[in-house]
Amino acid sequence: MSEVVFKDIKLNDIFILKRGKVISKEYIKNFKGQYPVYSTQIDQPLGYITDNMYEGKFLIWNTDGLAGYIRIINGKFSITNIVGIMSFKEEFSHQNISLEYIKYHLEPIFRKNIKGRMGEKGKNEYSKLNSTMIKELDIKLPFPINDEGEIDLETQKVIANKYEKIMAMKELLKEKKNEIEALSISFLEDSDCKAMKITELFTPKLGDGKYTQKYCLQNSGEYPLYSGNTTQKFSLINKYNYEGEYLTWAKDGLAGYLMYHNEKFAITNHRGILIPTDQGQKINLKYIKIILEPIFRRNIKGRLGIEGKNEYTTLSKDMINKLQEKILIPIREDGSFDLEKQVEIASKHERLMEIKEKIVNQLNELLSKEIEI
Incomplete structure (x- = not known):
């Protein structure tokens, strides 16, 4: 469709933007009827009442909550x-403009310009995009023009149909991505195991509260200092508290995620360290990280998020001490811990995670590509 000529028209010139009115659940309960009431739920009406505000085919958008999502309503x-x-507006109508065409162009623009707390799939999001904000964006939409210089409705329909198919494919890719990310394979089926309480293997201990930003500036050095962040160092300082192999956990922020260390390092009081007991000295920490991290994440408290966005959770030392869930440790015939089996399982899991990460990154690259018609 490269030969198609397009003309930009301002959204503000095409539509009058208007907000709905307060319709409470109590009102819906008292005036049950046949006409749907739409609120911010994307997939269904809020309820049905005896009267209606509009009749016809319209675009509606969420001004609050899951702001910016657009639906086409007819009836x-x-x-x-x-x-x-x-x-x-009077000079435009359904006769020459496809609402489906506008929706696919407009919704990504709306979603990129919302304000507020972001989320994913409706979880932990509260954002806004009111009519004033939209007018200030001064959005221009490209419309195909026919040989007579008029807006071409049929070409819009063809393009909208292609958009719909591509979006359906993207939704399928998202589903596959979620399935891959959730994929969990147990390598313990062929192993005899012993169930151990966390506190039988480790003594949880918090880091030091003295490690403030001011302290770090005054004591810069070569040793990594870790805090609540799960992917990078908080700072580099001139002393360390621990040396060797350890597991630490994020106490605050993205709570419950574990880090494996084999180095000289220190931790702030937003991070905790698992000090091995006598029995804990006989196990592989990389194996324990695989088994223990999901347990920790299941037991966090606070505001959850997606991939680290808008999450603030906690998992304190006392919370860990009270956990009743047990860790399965492979054992030999004589009942001793099978260290070789632990290492084998950790190695298999590491390879699995590498494969998952590669596939997810490829899917993310496909999902992030702009739609070109």
Whole structure:
């Protein structure tokens, strides 16, 4: 479709933007009927009432909550005050403009310009995009033009259909990505195991509260200092508290994630360290990290997030001491810990994670590509 000529038209010139009105659940309960009331739920109406505010085919968008998502509604319906509606101005109409075409162009722009707390798939998100914000964006939409210089409705329909197919493929890719990320394979089926409480293997201990940003500036050095961040050092300082192999956990922020260390290092009081007991000296820490991290993450408290976004959770030393879940440790015939089996399982898991990461990165690259028609 490279030969198609496009003309930019301002969104503000095409539509009148208007917010809905307050419709409470109590009102819906008292006036049950046949006409849907749409709020911020993407996949279903809030309820049904006896009257309607609008009749026809319209674009509506979420002004709050999961802001910026657009739906096409056709029929008799009402909208709440956290949803906006786009009504054609007199010079434009359904006769020459496809709402499906506009939706696929407009929704990514809306979502990129929301304000507030972000999330994914409706989890832990509260954002906003009201009509004033949209007008200030001064959005221009490209419309195909026919040989007479008029807006070409049929070409819009063809493009919108291609968008729909591509978006369906992207949704399928997202599903596959989620399945891969959730994939968990146990390598313990062929092993005899012993169930151990966490506190039988480790004594949890918090880091030092003296490691402030000011302290780090005054005591810079070569030894890594770790805090709540799960992927990088907090600072480099001139002394260390621990040397050798250890597991540490994030107490605050992205709580429960574990780090494996084999170095000289220190930790702040936003991080804890697992000091091996006598029995804990006889196990492989990389193996323990695989088994223990999901247990820690299941027992965090606080505001959850997705991939580290907008999460603030905690897992204190006392919370760990109270955990009743047990860790399965492979054992030999004589009942002693099978260190070789632990190392084998850790190695298999590491290879699995590398494969998963490679596939997920490839899927993310595909999902992030802009749609070109």
